[in-house]
Amino acid sequence: MNNKCLLVGAGLMGIEYSKVLDKLNIDFEIVCRTEESAVKFLEATGKKPFTGGLEKYPLERLNEMRWAIVAVNVSGLYPASRYLLENGVKNLMVEKPGALYLEEIISLKQVAATEGANLFIAYNRRFFESVRRAMEIIIKDGGVTSLFFEFTEWAHKIEPLIKEGDEKARWFLSNSSHIADLAFFLGGVPEEINCFTSGQLSWHPAASVYSGSGRTERGALFSYFADWDAPGRWSVEVLTRNNRLILRPVEELIVQKKGTILYEKTELDNHFDQAFKPGLYRMTRAFLEGDYDELCNINDQERAFHYYMKMANYSPDEG
Secondary structure, three states, X not given: OOOEEEEEOOOHHHHHHHHHHHHOOOEEEEEEOOXXXXXXXXXXXXXXXXXXXXXXXXXXXXXXXXXXXXXXXXXXXXXXXXHHHHOOOOEEEEEOOOOOOHHHHHHHHHHHHHHOOEEEEEOHHHHOHHXXXXXXXXXXXXXXXXXXXXXXXXXXXXXXXXXXXXXXXXXXXXXXXXXXXXXXXXXOOEEEEEEXXXXXXXXXXXXXXXXXXXXXOOOOEEEEEEEOOOOOOEEEEEEOOOEEEEEOOOOOOEEEEOXXXXXXXXOOOOHHHHHOOOOHHHHHHHHHHOOOOOOEEHHHXXXXXXXXXXXXXXXXXXX
């Protein structure tokens, strides 16, 4: 097998992955559905994608691929990922959330296990330089004692967006799961969780206001909040014995030391986060080099989906 990668999707995320793969000197091909997407991708990158979708992409070329990355729209993630797994791809990274329904995540997990494949969900915020530095402090201080996060979305910006399928109706999974994943990556996954919701939006009938709390498997107490019909932003605050670590915005790290009221912005060596979409370079490099410890694997995502559904007030069969 050659050290080649198939990039599925020629939209904005596909273009960002292309930049990273070029920098890493990876030989790769791109496949997309439409000529329109292919032309835009060619103009942005100088590379011409194969058009017509995965079903028309030659299997003999697919069998040459050591890796594949799926960067299509959210509603297309599951069918594309399943197709690749069933046709021999052994190392696959797919954009978050991997699928919009728990039964689809379980299906991907089962197919990956049957085919002996590695399957990961691309949560790039785990790989921000700000997060890496925060994790260093957490480890030095002996772990997280408590944490809080907010995943407020700007409803007035989202409502006019044209999205396929149930992407907007399940926006917590499509987008907000970025911040929930990051919070639990830093503080540990929930062992206990209590969730409350209220309200609704025309494009998101499940809820618009969220609050909850619980305990992680590492013993840290956590709480969260979001109000999608009011001002707000994404943020994570993590507390240790010695420091309060504030990621607001997530690309920056603010530290309050024990015994002080000062908030100090940490100087970061974030060259890769400035040269590429933040987190994408380190995440993609980890995937390609087989350094999987900090990646979200499909087993992690199946477990997460159970509490994501509670947090978002989604029913399993809700469309």
